[in-house]
Amino acid sequence: MTQIDNAPQCGGFGDYGGRFVSELLMPALTELADAHREILFSEPFLAEFQAELAEWAGRPTPLTRVPHFSTEARLDVVLKREDLLHGGAHKTNNVVGQALLARRMGKTRLIAETGAGQHGVATAMAGARYGFETVIYMGARDAERQAVNVQRMELCGARVERVESGSATLKDAINEALRDWAESLGDTHYLLGTVCGPDPFPSLVRDLQAVIGCESRAQFAEMYGGRLPDAIAACVGGGSNAIGLFTGFLDQESVKIFGVEPAGGGTHTNRHGATLGKGTPGLLHGARTYVLQDDDGQIKHSHSVAAGLDYPGVGPQHASLRDSGRVQYVAVDDTASIEAFRSLSRTEGIVPAFETAHAIAFAAQAVERGWLPEGASLLINMSGRGDKDLDMYFRDHA
């Protein structure tokens, strides 16, 4: 069977993407794809979206040079500060956009999955601000390891449903959200938190996160006298903060692009989430993409110290960028990420989320592992802040 045989018909990225969902969900996806096409790029919508990003979410976020960390890494590292966005992570960009879209579509209820809880928090905040009933699905294991975020969601008025099935993590939360949506699609928008899932989510979420790359490129040019960075990097769970950054630079061939996956306990073990590094093409959550699976197609459990990266799938555009070679996907493990968490905090006074710490760990290892030459300029997406991880850090890793 050749790959061409598998090329999806709906919203594909080459051989990846598509709408591999039950017929019962097709009306919702058609409706959303229409809204994406007709509303998202219209003047009134864009004006409203941008105004909300500025007034409520705090855009634009700054670029920050990190000289002490840079010296240790033997690179010139600059951070795009999505950790300063309202809610504490890049997730708010996507949430504001989809919530405003859902409101125009006449929906009154939002559902979302969450891993690290950042997307759940952002959705709960938006639910409060824009007047939606909000339900968040979260793996029971994640709800435990990201307990502060559960409290934030509940404080903002969302109901948090703990999902016990499967691995009780992000994958299972998505399953449960899809089940809810099959029943509730009349009044409910499924506010998917990353560039995964069936078409149109991978392109919709990318379009809403593209602001990261767009701003960064202009800010970097301003800071560096019109230059582009030598390289850019972001951590990859589902891949939304990464695609958001990459979109601003994909057309610039001189810019090396790195996606950083979680190697967990090591990619030679069964305990990792390096889907692009170790997975194979399959169908998961509505898309054809790289998946961690056994030979029969049963989905494997992933592992990462970072709940937001602990997922056995990845956005289909990343699958395509991997195959084309435009983006190089590498993996760093739990230990290196915790070390990077500590190191950025000590050297710069910036506490990254465990997810983001993977991108920071990439920088720390880049020269040594031959990913980048000494002295290269590297723009990293600082996707979120680490407050949510303090309990776990001091309990298990300090």
Added chain:
Amino acid sequence: MTLASLHSAFAARPHHFAAFLVLGDPTPDLSVELARAAVQNGATMLELGMPYSDPCADGPAIQAACDRSRAAGVSTPQAIDVLARISAALPDVPKNLLVYGNLVHAPGYRAFCERVVGAGASSLLVPDIPLEESGPLRAACRETGLGEVQLVGPGTDPERLREIDSAVDAFLYLAGLQGVTGAVQDDDAKFALLERVRDQVERPICLGFGLSTPEHVRRTFAAGGRIAVVGSQLARVIDAAWQGGAGDPAKIVDVFGEACRMLSAPAT
């Protein structure tokens, strides 16, 4: 056994009660016995699900059935083996397989279809490969003689319904409600939907999702359905008997057979 057996079953009788079972639930041996008991008690078709790690279109009862089967160590090759054993025991009963897309995709559509046709399947429903993405799978079904079944639902508009109707060659599987398997919703809406869809399509209609009583089965036929499939309810029967009477297979088979006998009464 292929599509032809399905056509002769439709020719032989107007109404079919189909029992749904997850292959290998609760164990491979018991699964074969349960299929046999279903047919002895009036089922004239079987719907057989492949155990899957992430059954997104299914509610709690069938998720639990998948978990029981997987806990018993049933992999896809073993599930196909159970299918072959059921086919050997019940050669004339059409068997529609319910398989999530990734299990079909992993070995390649063609290879998968060949394997299950070899094990006696007559048709295949892949709930997460809808019309738009179904081209390659359809080709594989046609090449191997496996019948194609597609899902339609309350939100499938008339034009799309006609497209799906002319694309498939086995039957249409109508989800009587918007949701996942096993949900409980308004009965009248389900049968009104069936009557409406029946008038718009050529293919026989199988009604599923939320049927749990003999009355549901009776009303399915009265509204023009050719197959009434009961899944979650039977999965709950297995669950209760397995939890309660663990260690006594005969009892589980008895309880399950009795449930099928009641459910199939309207078909005879």
